[in-house]
Amino acid sequence: MDLTPYIDTLRRELAVAAEAGGDEARELAERLIAPLESATRLTLLNVISAAMDEITRELAPGSVDVRLRGLDPDFVVTLPPSxxxxxxxxxxxxxxxxxxPAEGEEGAAxxxxxxxxxxxxxxxxxxxxxxxxxxxxxxxxxxxxxxxxxxxxxxxxxxxxxxxxxxxxxx
Incomplete structure (x- = not known):
């Protein structure tokens, strides 16, 4: 799954919002775009992983795994046996x-x-x-x-x- 179109959309939306604030806001937005790209990509990956966990719980005994290929996620679907x-x-x-668990064990993951x-x-x-x-x-x-x-x-x-x-x- 290519995340680039989603990140590009966010970049354009940020630029449009900065236009309303004038030159100073536009310059600030341009400086923030690069660092925000990696944070946005990581946040999207976290959302996708959480969604795959929920789908896997519903699909059991099948599963959906998310694997990172370069900068983009890849999905692996294992269907339940017929x-x-x-x-x-x-x-x-x-x-x-x-x-x-023995007494005193918290069971923290x-x-x-x-x-x-x-x-x-x-x-x-x-x-x-x-x-x-x-x-x-x-x-x-x-x-x-x-x-x-x-x-x-x-x-x-x-x-x-x-x-x-x-x-x-x-x-």
Whole structure:
């Protein structure tokens, strides 16, 4: 998506508004146009990213991602799987459960930039889609399980219920 026409329109509107203020206002507007271009571009990118987040929430398990190509955003749409594709998908995997935060943890979010190989990103998107989660939510659960999973030795446990048998790992 080329943002230049929108920025040019804003530039023209600023010039028209400055004309009403006389020569001094016009000169000030000319000095402000260059620094305002980068701020305007960044603001537009923030608006587009917020819109894509809302669209992705509505489209789940599909998604819309915004990628920066040079100075302009590019959209990548991942459609939800069709019913036929979902029927052929692997059997459902038990979702990862995020542990309850320990006492005193605030749960404040921190931003992390993560670069994944394209094939791994696609697999993460598929796994998140199978669980009906956003990729971010799925990654948060996966990281939480990985970090907390190594906290101690695991021992196999068997159920004592009559007629039922459970297998698995517990801590």
């Amino acid at each position: 019913d036929a594709e979902a029927a052929q998908a692997a059997p459902p995997v038990e979702p990862l459960r995020a542990p309850v 921190a931003r992390v930039n993560l670069r994944l190989p394209a094939h791994l990103k696609a697999r993460a998107e598929e796994a998140a889609g199978r669980e009906g989660l956003s990729v971010n939510a799925w990654l948060v659960r996966a990281v939480s399980a990985a970090v907390d999973g190594g906290a101690g030795p695991r021992t196999p446990e068997k159920s004592q219920a009559v007629g039922h048998s459970l297998k698995g790992w517990v801590r």
